Amino acid sequence: MAKLEVNNVNLRFTPKSGNAVTALDGISLNVEENEFAVIVGPSGCGKSSLLRLVAGLNRQTSGSITLDGKAVTKPGKDRGMVFQSYTLYPWLTVQQNVEFGPELAGMPPAERAVISRRFIAQVGLEGFEKSYPKQLSGGMMQRVALARALANDPEILLMDEPFGALDSQTRSLMQELLLGIWQQSRKTVLFITHDIDEAILLGDRVYVMTARPGRIKEMIEIDIPRPRSVDLLTSPAFITLKRRIMALIHDEAVRALT
Amino acid sequence: MSIDAYFAPKKEIPRHVYLTVSVTVGLFVLAMWCLLAYSGWVREDFLPTPVAVILAGIDGMSDGSLFRDTGISLYEILSGFILASIFAVPLGILMGSFKIAEAALEPITNFVRYLPVSALIPLLILWVGIGMSEKITVIFIGTFFQQLILIADVSRGVASDLLDVSYTLGASRRQVVRRVLIPATMPGVMDALRVTLGWAWTYLVVAELVAANKGLGYFILNSMRGLFTDRIFLGIAVIGLLGLISDQLFKVMRSRLLPWTIQS
Secondary structure, eight states: OOSEEEEEEEEEEOOSSSOOEEEEEEEEEEEOTTOEEEEEOOTTSSHHHHHHHHHTSSOOSEEEEEETTEEOOSOOTTEEEEOSSOOOOTTSOHHHHHTHHHHHTTOOHHHHHHHHHHHHHHTTOTTOTTOOGGGSOHHHHHHHHHHHHHHTOOSEEEEESTTTTSOHHHHHHHHHHHHHHHHHHOOEEEEEESOHHHHHHHOSEEEEEETTTBEEEEEEEOOOOSSOOGGGGGSHHHHHHHHHHHHHHHHHHHHHHO | OOGGGGGSTTOOOOHHHHHHHHHHHHHHHHHHHHHHHHTSSSOTTTSOOHHHHHHHHHHHHHSSHHHHHHHHHHHHHHHHHHHHHHHHHHHHHHHHHOHHHHHHHHHHHHHHHTSOHHHHHHHHHHHHOSSHHHHHHHHHHHHHHHHHHHHHHHHHTSOHHHHHHHHHTTOOHHHHIIIIIHHHHHHHHHHHHHHHHHHHHHHHHHHHHHSOSSSHHHHHHHHHHTTOHHHHHHHHHHHHHHHHHHHHHHHHHHHHHOGGGSOO
């Protein structure tokens, strides 16, 4: 049994104006324990919708999603999520943001402080514990969002284009940071992106999605050894994989336009 | 910095230039007033001299009438405003984030808020008389529905991702409302209250002008009957001053209660 099992999931909805849309069509995928799985696809292919189903924020029309054999029916702290938009609580300091989950769970302040100190250090934000989100840059805010999700010790970490709103230099730094953290913790991750470089750099497995209706077109094993760094981006193995995925996505993008 | 640079849109100007311009315009208005009043170009019962207004102020303070009327107006406005806020803040937050509350409240709110409160005054006099409770009712009705709409918009504007991320951190629906939705609306709520307090002054004075035997509106109306323009000016100045003070108080409260909204 895989850690996360998505089995023949369909999602259909009817917008207020117009006809029924099939957003996801027969999606099946498994994410193993300690695996970093990436879903890459053109915009509008329904990859974010799929992640929201796994998070339990929406319900699929049919099919099943199980985590550790238990059916997903509603959101829960076993599936921590990092969004593309900035979702820090502006009225809480960095430390209070990171401690939000443990505090909800009723953990005493001293224990919470140990945890938040650890994860704030891991994302390299020592010295900013008392800062408010408004005082941070976009990249720093996403680091806090990552620390906040990790501090809650979820079974799986769901990341919905978390670096999508950042400039490209900051994005590379964030990718390296995430690689480093993942190398230590080996947290099971399901990561959504439209950025092929990002998908190959981070993932053990990359699922390529097609648009309208959203389907898994192909699963590609990324057999590049770890630890990895952004230097990979120019290696021959990387280029070969990139060419393959680009071709798959290109067909899709063209099909979506025509 | 050349003079030309002071006229570029959205550009900063030196502080001393800013202050000089503000003070100059203020002095100019005062000078025009003095010119018109002291030269005799405008009759004194139309435009009192600044000194006459100050003397009227001293008069009003020494016989206590100014304090009495100001106190009564303040009491009425604060009662009406606080009462409206107590109901409008929670209901507005619900209305903006819960469709069921929106369905229940929005149609009626939209109907009532386009009714000018002044149109309701005769009816309210019939129902509650011309005492303080009528003024409080006018202010309540005038501010409550406006607050409701403004605060519902604030609540509607809270990003749903902010609520969703809280669910994934293990929050229950109750906790999401209490610990996320409500704090997220606070800056907008404070701004809505600040704006509506200004409107509350308008309703108060309208109500007092129509029918009252005390309060600042009455003070102004009564002065008109005797052609005491200096006292009319005084009454207007006091209302302006109180508005300014309450606005400043709101500003201070906001930065004290919501320090996290300040950019630094």
